Amino acid sequence: MMVYTDPLEQYEPQFKPFLNDTYGIAMNQTFAFGGTPELIHDGTDNAGWTGAVVAGTWDFSDTTNPSAGSNCVSLTSGDNLDLATFSDGTETDMSTHSAIHGKIRLDTYSQSQNTITLQFLNNAVNEGNSVLIDTYIDTSITGSYQSFVIPMADLGLTASTVDQCDLIVGRTGGVKPTFRVDEWQIEETGDPIEFKVTTDKNTKYRIDGIRFLITDNVTGAAGQSYNKILGLAKLANGITFVRQLNGVVKFSTVFRQMQDLRFGGVSVQDRDDDGTNTSLMMEVKFDNPIIINGSDDTFLRLSIADDLSSLIAFQATAIGALVTTGGLVAT
Numbered sequence: 268m269m270v271y272t273d274p275l276e277q278y279e280p281q282f283k284p285f286l287n288d289t290y291g292i293a294m295n296q297t298f299a300f301g302g303t304p305e306l307i308h309d310g311t312d313n314a315g316w317t318g319a320v321v322a323g324t325w326d327f328s329d330t331t332n333p334s335a336g337s338n339c340v341s342l343t344s345g346d347n348l349d350l351a352t353f354s355d356g357t358e359t360d361m362s363t364h365s366a367i368h369g370k371i372r373l374d375t376y377s378q379s380q381n382t383i384t385l386q387f388l389n390n391a392v393n394e395g396n397s398v399l400i401d402t403y404i405d406t407s408i409t410g411s412y413q414s415f416v417i418p419m420a421d422l423g424l425t426a427s428t429v430d431q432c433d434l435i436v437g438r439t440g441g442v443k444p445t446f447r448v449d450e451w452q453i454e455e456t457g458d459p460i461e462f463k464v465t466t467d468k469n470t471k472y473r474i475d476g477i478r479f480l481i482t483d484n485v486t487g488a489a490g491q492s493y494n495k496i497l498g499l500a501k502l503a504n505g506i507t508f509v510r511q512l513n514g515v516v517k518f519s520t521v522f523r524q525m526q527d528l529r530f531g532g533v534s535v536q537d538r539d540d541d542g543t544n545t546s547l548m549m550e551v552k553f554d555n556p557i558i559i560n561g562s563d564d565t566f567l568r569l570s571i572a573d574d575l576s577s578l579i580a581f582q583a584t585a586i587g588a589l590v591t592t593g594g595l596v597a598t
Contacts, residue, residue, distance in 0.1 A: 292462075304454050366454045366457065375445045382436070395423030403519065493524065506572075
Protein backbone atom coordinates (compact mmCIF):
# COMPACT_ATOMS: atom_id res chain seq x y z
CA MET A 268 0.00 0.00 0.00
CA MET A 269 1.40 3.41 -0.98
CA VAL A 270 1.17 5.98 1.80
CA TYR A 271 1.75 9.75 1.57
CA THR A 272 2.76 11.72 4.66
CA ASP A 273 2.91 15.43 5.51
CA PRO A 274 5.27 16.92 8.10
CA LEU A 275 3.51 17.89 11.31
CA GLU A 276 5.26 21.27 11.25
CA GLN A 277 5.77 23.37 8.15
CA TYR A 278 7.96 26.42 7.77
CA GLU A 279 7.39 29.72 6.00
CA PRO A 280 10.81 31.39 5.53
CA GLN A 281 10.96 34.92 6.96
CA PHE A 282 13.50 37.56 7.87
CA LYS A 283 12.76 39.39 11.12
CA PRO A 284 14.92 42.47 11.68
CA PHE A 285 15.96 43.68 15.12
CA LEU A 286 13.58 46.62 15.64
CA ASN A 287 13.30 49.65 17.90
CA ASP A 288 10.00 51.55 18.15
CA THR A 289 11.75 54.88 17.54
CA TYR A 290 14.70 54.06 15.27
CA GLY A 291 13.36 51.13 13.29
CA ILE A 292 16.20 48.94 11.99
CA ALA A 293 18.93 51.65 12.17
CA MET A 294 21.24 50.70 15.04
CA ASN A 295 23.86 53.37 14.21
CA GLN A 296 22.51 55.68 16.91
CA THR A 297 23.95 58.21 19.32
CA PHE A 298 23.96 57.02 22.92
CA ALA A 299 25.35 58.58 26.07
CA PHE A 300 24.47 58.58 29.75
CA GLY A 301 23.39 61.96 31.11
CA GLY A 302 22.18 63.76 34.20
CA THR A 303 23.77 63.27 37.61
CA PRO A 304 24.62 59.65 38.48
CA GLU A 305 24.45 58.33 42.02
CA LEU A 306 27.69 56.69 43.08
CA ILE A 307 27.40 53.27 44.69
CA HIS A 308 31.13 52.70 45.20
CA ASP A 309 34.51 53.50 43.66
CA GLY A 310 36.83 52.22 46.37
CA THR A 311 36.17 55.29 48.58
CA ASP A 312 37.86 57.69 46.15
CA ASN A 313 34.57 59.58 46.48
CA ALA A 314 31.68 59.40 48.94
CA GLY A 315 29.20 56.70 47.94
CA TRP A 316 27.28 53.92 49.61
CA THR A 317 28.84 52.17 52.63
CA GLY A 318 30.37 48.73 52.04
CA ALA A 319 30.26 46.00 54.68
CA VAL A 320 31.50 42.40 54.72
CA VAL A 321 29.02 39.61 55.43
CA ALA A 322 31.26 36.75 54.23
CA GLY A 323 34.55 36.57 52.35
CA THR A 324 37.75 38.58 52.00
CA TRP A 325 36.56 41.95 50.71
CA ASP A 326 38.52 45.21 50.60
CA PHE A 327 36.53 48.42 50.00
CA SER A 328 39.61 50.61 49.42
CA ASP A 329 42.05 48.32 47.63
CA THR A 330 44.89 50.29 46.00
CA THR A 331 45.82 47.46 43.60
CA ASN A 332 44.80 47.99 39.95
CA PRO A 333 41.91 50.45 40.26
CA SER A 334 40.10 51.40 37.04
CA ALA A 335 40.25 55.09 37.99
CA GLY A 336 41.44 57.09 40.97
CA SER A 337 43.46 55.41 43.71
CA ASN A 338 41.19 52.65 45.00
CA CYS A 339 38.68 49.96 44.06
CA VAL A 340 36.53 47.28 45.71
CA SER A 341 38.04 43.78 45.63
CA LEU A 342 37.26 40.20 46.59
CA THR A 343 40.20 37.82 47.01
CA SER A 344 39.89 34.03 46.63
CA GLY A 345 36.14 34.06 46.96
CA ASP A 346 33.98 31.10 47.90
CA ASN A 347 30.35 30.15 47.52
CA LEU A 348 27.96 32.69 49.10
CA ASP A 349 30.64 35.24 49.89
CA LEU A 350 28.65 38.44 50.27
CA ALA A 351 29.22 42.19 50.54
CA THR A 352 26.48 44.74 51.18
CA PHE A 353 26.47 48.38 50.02
CA SER A 354 24.09 50.58 52.00
CA ASP A 355 22.63 53.91 50.91
CA GLY A 356 22.47 56.67 53.51
CA THR A 357 18.94 57.47 52.38
CA GLU A 358 16.68 55.85 49.77
CA THR A 359 16.95 56.04 45.98
CA ASP A 360 13.91 56.17 43.70
CA MET A 361 14.94 53.97 40.79
CA SER A 362 12.02 55.17 38.64
CA THR A 363 14.02 58.36 38.03
CA HIS A 364 17.16 56.46 36.97
CA SER A 365 17.99 54.44 33.88
CA ALA A 366 20.69 51.82 34.41
CA ILE A 367 23.45 50.40 36.59
CA HIS A 368 26.88 51.13 35.12
CA GLY A 369 30.26 50.06 36.40
CA LYS A 370 33.66 48.52 35.73
CA ILE A 371 34.75 45.02 36.74
CA ARG A 372 38.07 43.24 36.43
CA LEU A 373 38.22 39.46 36.74
CA ASP A 374 41.67 38.40 37.93
CA THR A 375 40.94 34.67 38.44
CA TYR A 376 37.58 33.34 37.32
CA SER A 377 35.88 30.20 36.03
CA GLN A 378 33.16 30.72 33.42
CA SER A 379 31.47 27.46 34.37
CA GLN A 380 31.95 27.41 38.15
CA ASN A 381 31.84 31.07 39.30
CA THR A 382 29.06 33.68 39.28
CA ILE A 383 28.55 37.21 40.60
CA THR A 384 24.96 38.13 41.46
CA LEU A 385 23.61 41.65 41.96
CA GLN A 386 20.54 42.15 44.17
CA PHE A 387 18.93 45.41 45.34
CA LEU A 388 16.92 45.67 48.56
CA ASN A 389 14.78 48.11 50.53
CA ASN A 390 14.48 47.81 54.31
CA ALA A 391 16.22 44.41 54.09
CA VAL A 392 13.62 43.04 51.62
CA ASN A 393 14.66 42.08 48.07
CA GLU A 394 13.44 44.45 45.36
CA GLY A 395 13.06 43.49 41.71
CA ASN A 396 15.16 40.72 40.18
CA SER A 397 18.57 39.38 41.03
CA VAL A 398 20.80 39.48 37.95
CA LEU A 399 24.12 37.90 37.06
CA ILE A 400 26.77 40.47 36.20
CA ASP A 401 28.29 37.57 34.21
CA THR A 402 25.59 37.99 31.55
CA TYR A 403 26.67 41.59 30.87
CA ILE A 404 30.41 40.98 30.45
CA ASP A 405 32.75 38.51 28.75
CA THR A 406 33.75 36.15 31.56
CA SER A 407 36.59 34.71 29.45
CA ILE A 408 38.54 37.98 29.79
CA THR A 409 40.81 38.27 32.83
CA GLY A 410 43.35 40.88 33.84
CA SER A 411 41.60 43.96 32.42
CA TYR A 412 38.53 46.04 33.24
CA GLN A 413 35.25 45.64 31.39
CA SER A 414 32.21 47.91 31.56
CA PHE A 415 28.85 46.47 32.50
CA VAL A 416 25.54 48.19 31.79
CA ILE A 417 22.36 46.72 33.30
CA PRO A 418 19.07 48.39 32.26
CA MET A 419 16.68 49.13 35.11
CA ALA A 420 14.03 47.02 33.37
CA ASP A 421 16.28 43.94 33.58
CA LEU A 422 16.53 44.52 37.32
CA GLY A 423 12.76 44.94 37.60
CA LEU A 424 13.29 48.24 39.44
CA THR A 425 11.54 50.75 37.19
CA ALA A 426 8.98 51.50 39.94
CA SER A 427 11.04 50.68 43.05
CA THR A 428 12.81 52.46 45.87
CA VAL A 429 16.04 50.92 47.22
CA ASP A 430 18.51 51.52 50.03
CA GLN A 431 20.94 48.60 49.67
CA CYS A 432 22.72 46.50 47.06
CA ASP A 433 24.35 43.10 47.59
CA LEU A 434 27.13 41.38 45.64
CA ILE A 435 26.87 37.61 46.06
CA VAL A 436 29.47 35.13 44.83
CA GLY A 437 28.60 31.68 43.54
CA ARG A 438 31.19 28.91 43.34
CA THR A 439 30.53 25.24 42.61
CA GLY A 440 34.20 24.22 42.51
CA GLY A 441 37.44 24.89 40.70
CA VAL A 442 39.26 28.20 40.93
CA LYS A 443 38.36 30.65 43.69
CA PRO A 444 37.36 33.95 42.06
CA THR A 445 39.31 37.15 42.60
CA PHE A 446 37.85 40.30 41.07
CA ARG A 447 37.69 44.10 41.39
CA VAL A 448 34.80 46.55 40.96
CA ASP A 449 35.19 50.29 40.37
CA GLU A 450 33.26 53.35 39.11
CA TRP A 451 29.99 51.64 40.05
CA GLN A 452 27.00 53.97 39.82
CA ILE A 453 23.30 54.40 39.10
CA GLU A 454 22.88 56.45 35.93
CA GLU A 455 20.18 59.10 35.92
CA THR A 456 19.38 59.26 32.21
CA GLY A 457 20.30 57.30 29.10
CA ASP A 458 18.53 53.96 28.69
CA PRO A 459 20.53 51.56 26.48
CA ILE A 460 18.80 51.54 23.08
CA GLU A 461 17.14 48.15 22.57
CA PHE A 462 16.46 46.43 19.26
CA LYS A 463 14.36 43.26 19.48
CA VAL A 464 13.22 40.31 17.42
CA THR A 465 9.75 39.15 18.49
CA THR A 466 6.87 37.29 16.92
CA ASP A 467 3.13 37.94 17.03
CA LYS A 468 1.03 36.45 19.80
CA ASN A 469 -0.11 32.88 19.14
CA THR A 470 2.75 32.33 16.70
CA LYS A 471 6.09 30.53 16.86
CA TYR A 472 9.22 31.61 14.98
CA ARG A 473 12.27 29.42 14.37
CA ILE A 474 15.59 31.29 14.12
CA ASP A 475 18.41 29.56 12.23
CA GLY A 476 20.89 32.44 12.30
CA ILE A 477 21.51 36.18 12.51
CA ARG A 478 22.81 38.46 9.76
CA PHE A 479 24.61 41.78 10.38
CA LEU A 480 25.16 44.54 7.81
CA ILE A 481 27.72 47.20 8.77
CA THR A 482 28.90 50.07 6.55
CA ASP A 483 31.46 52.78 7.32
CA ASN A 484 33.59 55.32 5.45
CA VAL A 485 36.86 53.40 5.74
CA THR A 486 38.68 51.40 3.13
CA GLY A 487 41.48 48.87 2.74
CA ALA A 488 43.35 47.77 5.85
CA ALA A 489 41.56 50.41 7.94
CA GLY A 490 38.38 48.40 7.60
CA GLN A 491 39.89 45.09 8.72
CA SER A 492 41.28 45.79 12.19
CA TYR A 493 40.54 43.13 14.82
CA ASN A 494 40.19 45.71 17.61
CA LYS A 495 37.64 47.94 15.87
CA ILE A 496 34.27 47.66 14.17
CA LEU A 497 35.25 49.09 10.78
CA GLY A 498 36.15 52.70 11.70
CA LEU A 499 34.82 52.53 15.27
CA ALA A 500 37.42 52.09 18.00
CA LYS A 501 36.80 49.28 20.48
CA LEU A 502 33.53 50.08 22.27
CA ALA A 503 33.67 51.04 25.93
CA ASN A 504 30.40 49.37 26.96
CA GLY A 505 29.71 47.12 24.02
CA ILE A 506 26.70 45.71 22.19
CA THR A 507 24.88 43.24 24.41
CA PHE A 508 23.10 40.28 22.81
CA VAL A 509 20.44 38.63 24.96
CA ARG A 510 18.16 35.67 24.39
CA GLN A 511 15.24 35.79 26.84
CA LEU A 512 12.62 33.04 27.22
CA ASN A 513 9.51 33.60 29.32
CA GLY A 514 11.20 36.30 31.35
CA VAL A 515 14.42 34.34 31.96
CA VAL A 516 17.74 35.27 30.32
CA LYS A 517 18.98 32.07 28.68
CA PHE A 518 22.06 33.52 27.01
CA SER A 519 23.91 36.81 26.94
CA THR A 520 27.20 38.05 25.51
CA VAL A 521 28.87 41.39 24.76
CA PHE A 522 30.62 42.47 21.54
CA ARG A 523 33.07 45.39 21.68
CA GLN A 524 35.23 44.75 18.59
CA MET A 525 35.50 42.54 15.51
CA GLN A 526 37.51 39.95 17.42
CA ASP A 527 34.56 39.47 19.81
CA LEU A 528 32.18 38.93 16.90
CA ARG A 529 34.53 36.39 15.29
CA PHE A 530 35.01 34.57 18.59
CA GLY A 531 31.23 34.41 18.95
CA GLY A 532 30.93 32.52 15.68
CA VAL A 533 30.08 35.47 13.43
CA SER A 534 31.83 35.15 10.07
CA VAL A 535 32.25 37.62 7.21
CA GLN A 536 30.19 36.39 4.25
CA ASP A 537 30.76 39.34 1.93
CA ARG A 538 32.89 42.51 1.88
CA ASP A 539 32.35 45.42 -0.51
CA ASP A 540 35.09 48.07 -0.67
CA ASP A 541 34.66 50.77 -3.34
CA GLY A 542 37.75 52.70 -2.33
CA THR A 543 35.76 55.09 -0.14
CA ASN A 544 33.39 52.98 1.97
CA THR A 545 33.42 49.39 3.19
CA SER A 546 30.34 47.28 3.80
CA LEU A 547 30.42 43.96 5.68
CA MET A 548 27.75 41.30 5.55
CA MET A 549 28.30 38.93 8.49
CA GLU A 550 26.35 35.90 9.70
CA VAL A 551 26.21 33.46 12.57
CA LYS A 552 24.40 30.15 12.03
CA PHE A 553 22.96 28.08 14.88
CA ASP A 554 23.49 24.31 14.95
CA ASN A 555 20.19 24.06 16.79
CA PRO A 556 17.56 26.68 15.96
CA ILE A 557 16.29 29.16 18.55
CA ILE A 558 12.52 29.10 18.98
CA ILE A 559 10.63 32.16 20.20
CA ASN A 560 6.89 32.44 20.83
CA GLY A 561 4.50 35.37 20.90
CA SER A 562 5.06 36.20 24.56
CA ASP A 563 5.94 39.75 25.65
CA ASP A 564 8.90 38.44 27.67
CA THR A 565 10.37 36.13 24.98
CA PHE A 566 12.70 37.75 22.44
CA LEU A 567 16.20 38.27 21.07
CA ARG A 568 17.70 41.66 21.94
CA LEU A 569 20.66 43.78 20.90
CA SER A 570 21.30 46.68 23.33
CA ILE A 571 23.38 49.68 22.29
CA ALA A 572 25.23 51.56 25.07
CA ASP A 573 27.83 53.46 23.00
CA ASP A 574 27.79 56.13 20.30
CA LEU A 575 27.55 54.27 16.96
CA SER A 576 26.41 57.29 14.94
CA SER A 577 29.65 57.51 12.93
CA LEU A 578 28.72 54.31 11.10
CA ILE A 579 26.92 54.82 7.80
CA ALA A 580 24.70 51.82 8.51
CA PHE A 581 24.33 49.11 11.13
CA GLN A 582 21.47 46.61 10.87
CA ALA A 583 20.75 43.08 12.03
CA THR A 584 18.09 40.53 11.17
CA ALA A 585 17.11 37.06 12.27
CA ILE A 586 17.01 34.43 9.53
CA GLY A 587 14.35 31.79 10.05
CA ALA A 588 10.80 30.69 9.46
CA LEU A 589 7.31 31.03 10.86
CA VAL A 590 6.24 27.60 12.13
CA THR A 591 2.81 26.34 11.04
CA THR A 592 0.99 23.12 11.89
CA GLY A 593 -1.59 21.55 9.62
CA GLY A 594 -2.05 24.80 7.75
CA LEU A 595 -2.37 26.77 11.02
CA VAL A 596 0.20 28.80 12.89
CA ALA A 597 1.85 26.68 15.59
CA THR A 598 1.22 27.70 19.18
